[in-house]
Amino acid sequence: MKSVTRSLRVLEAVAQHQPVTVGELTKLFGLPKSTVQRTLVTLAEAGWLRANRKDTTRWEIGARVLAVRPAALQGSSLFAAAREPMVRLRDEVNETIHLSVPDALQGMVVVDRVDCDHAVRTFHTIGDTSPLHATAVGRAVLAHLPGRDVEELVTGGLERFSDTTPVDPDELRAELDQIRSDGYAVNRNQFRPDVCAVAAPVLDEDGAPLAAVAISMPDARYDAERVPTWGRLVADTAVEITQRRMGA
Known part of the structure; x- marks a missing residue:
């Protein structure tokens, strides 16, 4: 022992x-x-x-520790509230839907996923991690964190993963303002090549971000003209998850 x-x-x-x-x-x-x-x-x-x-x-x-948290969440109110809305969103857009939770400022952890039926689709292993600043789920959460948390993240340095990763602090702050205005975040190849996503935050009763839900697709199926529609759908799904979790 x-x-x-x-x-x-x-x-x-x-x-x-x-x-x-x-x-x-x-x-x-x-x-x-x-x-x-x-x-x-x-x-x-x-x-x-x-x-x-x-x-x-x-x-x-390591990844094994990160995978324990998703497993523990499967009996939680968040997991239970999210599953059915995620399935409906998948049926609506026929793209992969995933739910991620923040691990403080260390990043986002995928805790659930609903796959689409396309032969070519994005894939997120449960327990996968991603940085806050470089992903749609991460920025959706970051946009609703206190300003001091954003500054702490910026001070630690923003790693570049692609030519479009927001690594300039002012650029990131401006994008977070836009996310708060739009209600959703967009990632086009900013973390992984050829992987795009539109995500919205799942908030608690005090407006703090608990998680983010995302529509994820290969770059080949990304359509800028459809982004406002995807954004509305994923934002509505996030709101429904929040309401279901609070028993509304």
């Missing part, structure tokens, strides 16, 4: 301080470096941790 407890403590520490080095964890716990290293490797082999992409000497939370 001692080793299990230690592993859980290391996992929690990585989640809190990521990306973190073996040396930093060694100082934090006062354990031998070899013990910490062995624990990290064991957790990585099980999928709970992974090496940071930019600096492999640093450790961060």
Whole structure:
């Protein structure tokens, strides 16, 4: 049990301080470096941790941890409220519909998906993560977060994923203003090549964003003239999810 407890403590520490080095964890716990290293490797082999992409000497939370949250949400009021409206939206537009929740400012996590019947379609694995600033679901949520959170994200730097990723702080702020005005966010190849989406925020009773629901399609089926219609449909779906969750 001692080793299990230690592993859980290391996992929690990585989640809190990521990306973190073996040396930093060694100082934090006062354990031998070899013990910490062995624990990290064991957790990585099980999928709970992974090496940071930019600096492999640093450790961060792995996909397995991120997948636990969606599984836990399946019994939640949000999950229950969202499923039926998502299916109806899929039937209306015949494109993939997905629901994502924010993981603080770390990004968005896909928690549910309803597939369309096109042979060529977008695909989002449950537990997949994406950055707030580069995606429609992320910006839909970001537009309804307090200004201090937006500034914290901007201060940390905005990573570029494509030529169209909004990495200029003023450009991002202007887009967030537009999202609040329109009621939906649009992503055309700003995160993944040839993947587009239109998303709207699911808000709680105080107006804080709990999640975002999105229509996702390949770039080949993206039609700028249809964006206002898609935006209205996904915004209406988000409102319905909010109302269903609150029992309205």
